[in-house]
Amino acid sequence: MNNVARRVAITGLGAIAALGHDVPTLWRALQAGECGIRPIANIASARLNAKNAAEVIGFDASAHFDARRLPMLDRTSQLALVAAREAMRGALPNGLAVAGYVPQRCGAILGAGIGIETFDSAYQTLYGEGSNRLHPLTVPRIMPNAPASHVSIEFGLRGPCFATASACASSTHALGLSFQMIRSGMLDMVVSGGSDASITVGFMKGWDALRVLSPDACRPFSKDRTGLVIGEGAAIFVLEEWQHAIERGATIHGEMVGFGMSADAADMTAPDAAGAAQAIEAALTDASLRPEQVDYINAHGTGTRLNDRTETAALMQVFGAHTQRLAVSSTKSMLGHCLNAGGALEALATVLSLRDGVIAPTIGFREADPECAIDCVPNQARVMPIAAALSNSFAFGGLNAVLALRSVA
Amino acid sequence: MSALDVLADNAGAPHADEDPRVNTILDIVAKETRIERANLRLDVRTDDLGIASLDLTMAVFEIESHFKIEIPMVAGDTDAEFVTVGALVHHVISVLDRGAQNAPGAAAAGI
Numbered sequence: 001m002n003n004v005a006r007r008v009a010i011t012g013l014g015a016i017a018a019l020g021h022d023v024p025t026l027w028r029a030l031q032a033g034e035c036g037i038r039p040i041a042n043i044a045s046a047r048l049n050a051k052n053a054a055e056v057i058g059f060d061a062s063a064h065f066d067a068r069r070l071p072m073l074d075r076t077s078q079l080a081l082v083a084a085r086e087a088m089r090g091a092l093p094n095g096l097a098v099a100g101y102v103p104q105r106c107g108a109i110l111g112a113g114i115g116i117e118t119f120d121s122a123y124q125t126l127y128g129e130g131s132n133r134l135h136p137l138t139v140p141r142i143m144p145n146a147p148a149s150h151v152s153i154e155f156g157l158r159g160p161c162f163a164t165a166s167a168c169a170s171s172t173h174a175l176g177l178s179f180q181m182i183r184s185g186m187l188d189m190v191v192s193g194g195s196d197a198s199i200t201v202g203f204m205k206g207w208d209a210l211r212v213l214s215p216d217a218c219r220p221f222s223k224d225r226t227g228l229v230i231g232e233g234a235a236i237f238v239l240e241e242w243q244h245a246i247e248r249g250a251t252i253h254g255e256m257v258g259f260g261m262s263a264d265a266a267d268m269t270a271p272d273a274a275g276a277a278q279a280i281e282a283a284l285t286d287a288s289l290r291p292e293q294v295d296y297i298n299a300h301g302t303g304t305r306l307n308d309r310t311e312t313a314a315l316m317q318v319f320g321a322h323t324q325r326l327a328v329s330s331t332k333s334m335l336g337h338c339l340n341a342g343g344a345l346e347a348l349a350t351v352l353s354l355r356d357g358v359i360a361p362t363i364g365f366r367e368a369d370p371e372c373a374i375d376c377v378p379n380q381a382r383v384m385p386i387a388a389a390l391s392n393s394f395a396f397g398g399l400n401a402v403l404a405l406r407s408v409a
Numbered sequence: 410m411s412a413l414d415v416l417a418d419n420a421g422a423p424h425a426d427e428d429p430r431v432n433t434i435l436d437i438v439a440k441e442t443r444i445e446r447a448n449l450r451l452d453v454r455t456d457d458l459g460i461a462s463l464d465l466t467m468a469v470f471e472i473e474s475h476f477k478i479e480i481p482m483v484a485g486d487t488d489a490e491f492v493t494v495g496a497l498v499h500h501v502i503s504v505l506d507r508g509a510q511n512a513p514g515a516a517a518a519g520i
Contacts, residue, residue: 068443071467133479136466 008182008256009245010405012091012191012238014083015348017335018054018231022086027352029334030360031381036334037217037229040199048204050213054231054336055199071137073150074115079234079341080147080195081154087191088155091238091250096156096189099248107159107187108152109178110236111170111194111340112144120200147195151236159187168300169395170194171235172343176259176401178239188241193344195234204230210269212304218337220301220330220362221308221376223369228302231336235344237351254351255406257388258287264398271307271394276300276314279400280390284318287404289388291319294326296359296389298350299376301330302337309371311394327384329377333363343393347403350391354407357385430505434472434498441468451495458494465491472501480504 013023018036020026029036036054045051061070061078073081092099096106118141125131140146145163152161160181164173171194178190207213207230214227245252260282264275284291300311315323331349338345353359358381365378391403439446442464449458455465469491473480480501482490491497 133470133473136463136470 006183006185007242008179009240009242009250009252010237010254010256010351011240011245011250011252012087013236013253013348013351014086014088014090015233015235015345016056016059016079016082017233017235017338017341017345018056019334021056021059021082023348023352030331030349030352031358033361033363033379033381034334035217035363036231037336043199043201043204047201049208050204050215050229052214052216052229053199053204054229054233054334054338056197056232071135072140074118074141074146075197076113076115076117076195077141077147077150079197079232080110080113080193080236081150083193083195083234083236084151084154084191087193087236087238091240099250100244101189103156103158105159105188106157107178107181107190107192108148108155108157108161109174109181109190109192110148110151110163111172111174111344112163112165113147113195113340114144114198115142115146116198116203117200118142120202123202151191155191157191166399166401167395167397168337168339168342169393169399169401170340170343172347172391172393172401172403173261175237175239175256175344175347175403176261178237179256179259179403182239182241188244190239191236192239193234193236194341196339196341197232198339199230199232214303217364218303218333219364219366220299220303220333221312221328221369221372221374222365223367225303225305225308225369227304228332228337231332231338231342233335233338233341233345235341235348237344237347252408254354254408256403257406258283258285258289258404260284260286260402260404262400264400266398268398269396271310272398273310273313273317275398276311276392276394276400277317279394279402280314280318280392283390283402283404287388287406289404292322293388294319294322294390295384295386296350296353297326297328298346298353298389298391299328299330300392300394301328301332301362301376303330303332307394309369311392312372312374315374323374326375327359327377327382328374329359329362331360333365334360343391343401346393347391347405350389350403350405354386354389354405358383359386428502430502431498433475434501435494437471437475438468438494438497441471449494451493451498453494455491455494455497465497469497476501476505478504478508
């Protein structure tokens with residue numbers, strides 16, 4: 001088989017986040033410009049400075065998992081499994097064998113999904129309440145590979161299974177590596193993406209201390225932006241080798257065509273335009289796309305002063321005059337910053353934009369910023385045909401990951 | 410005659426009549442391991458019942474919670490820990506009896 005010609009189809013999508021517990025609900029809300037950022041409801045927020053977050057509300061884990069399995073699952077794994085089930089129902093409703101897949105050539109690669117809630121409550125028990133005893137499943141719930149392992153176990157995927165750790169680019173790196181493994185001929189199918197459920201008092205106090213949280217809303221690219229808002233959720237993709245997906249009659253939502261990554265090698269928290277531009281260029285080169293062929297970019301767009309102007313500078317550097325013709329939106333304005341799940345949720349929004357020809361807006365936009373001179377699709381979704389798009393993730397640690405996606409022509 | 414003596418004398422059968430704690434312990438083990446309660450005879454090896462080590466660990470955790478005790482590892486040989494259902498029951502009862510003898514100190518020990 002000529003591996004050079006192998007292409008990668010996106011055949012399954014699953015998600016759960018503040019705006020919905022499945023992809024159709026979430027996508028309707030994103031197109032409507034609804035805001036998932038609300039006063040924190042799932043934890044006591046009295047001690048927090050920033051009292052808003054994009055929480056998954058009304059999620060009843062016992063409706064999804066039986067009482068025997070639940071003690072093994074941190075919320076991070078619960079969200080990952082719920083999204084993975086939706087993705088797999090859509091892509092392979094009758095399982096691997098019926099779709100012609102060998103388990104050993106199917107992977108489960110997810111962004112690191114740390115069991116922060118388990119961590120936080122264990123420390124509360126240990127240090128807060130003075131108990132000397134923790135739950136026996138504390139370690140398997142906390143470990144960052146737990147969501148990936150649960151996905152592998154649930155669907156019998158016996159190829160590579162691991163978690164990628166690159167902070168807010170984790171699930172973008174996971175998707176990119178999965179894409180490369182299918183394209184290279186190493187695998188035929190991968191369940192990939194990421195999940196995050198870190199909204200705990202302990203973790204939020206850490207974000208408070210970093211002084212990057214907005215007191216109210218996330219307003220990417222708006223001159224009056226005040227910082228990011230933490231969110232939670234999961235997004236999972238089923239990626240398949242293109243030809244096999246076609247032959248078995250799978251529904252293809254979009255094509256993954258390129259992946260670029262880079263490190264700023266400069267600063268742990270401050271973003272760097274050159275590093276971001278390098279990753280964008282790498283994704284374009286990998287996808288054999290010219291800059292002018294890109295119609296839409298789902299921005300990293302955190303809503304911090306520094307990120308948005310640095311990301312704009314990176315776009316200018318790569319796209320030059322074409323920058324003004326790009327639609328660039330940040331769905332973090334609606335879903336919050338979902339950290340390890342952020343890249344996958346945003347790649348999901350990008351795929352749906354390509355599929356349906358609708359761009360989800362950047363909401364909360366009030367005032368143009370000369371340092372962010374881009375068309376950020378303010379406040380209203382836009383209907384326009386999109387042939388090629390990028391999804392940007394620029395993480396703490398100076399880690400950049402960019403996916404290139406195309407519509408199914 | 411103490412509960413431990415009863416267990417030592419009649420290792421083959423549960424002794425709910427003599428010590429209600431034995432019944433409670435076996436009920437918890439049955440619930441956590443999903444082994445038929447009737448099959449939890451004291452002389453049966455936990456391996457032979459197909460009890461996974463994690464399920465046994467969960468059972469120990471629930472027993473600790475129920476009796477508000479801390480069950481230490483059996484010193485020396487973790488592989489041999491709770492080879493039989495009886496060994497587990499024996500160990501728990503001995504911890505409970507020790508706790509009863511040292512009742513005034515139990516709280517101070519943080520148990």
